[in-house]
Amino acid sequence: MSRGQKYRLRARSDREVIREVEPGKTYVDKETGEPFEVVGQVVPLAPSPSDLPYAVENLRLCGCSLEQLVQKDLNDCPHCDRRLPALEG
Numbered sequence: 129m130s131r132g133q134k135y136r137l138r139a140r141s142d143r144e145v146i147r148e149v150e151p152g153k154t155y156v157d158k159e160t161g162e163p164f165e166v167v168g169q170v171v172p173l174a175p176s177p178s179d180l181p182y183a184v185e186n187l188r189l190c191g192c193s194l195e196q197l198v199q200k201d202l203n204d205c206p207h208c209d210r211r212l213p214a215l216e217g
């Protein structure tokens with residue numbers, strides 16, 4: 129599994145993708161042929177124990193009194209080191 133830094137890329141038509149990029153390489157939207165521009169880094173900054181962007185659909189409450197949002201693919205809360213319960217479904 130890759131642990132590279134992810135970036136937000138945007139084409140002129142405002143289509144966006146999130147992916148790792150290699151320096152000097154040009155990325156093109158496969159559907160429209162438009163070149164992507166790097167518009168930002170995605171948190172968490174590498175290296176991170178999580179592969180998920182820090183977006184609301186990827187987060188859950190860790191369940192401790194700190195009530196911290198943590199990424200769903202983590203096994204342990206990075207704030208309190210508590211073991212996170214298995215995801216349902």
Ligand SMILES: [Zn+2]
Pocket residue numbers: 190191192193194195196205207208209210
């Ligand atoms: Zn916690």
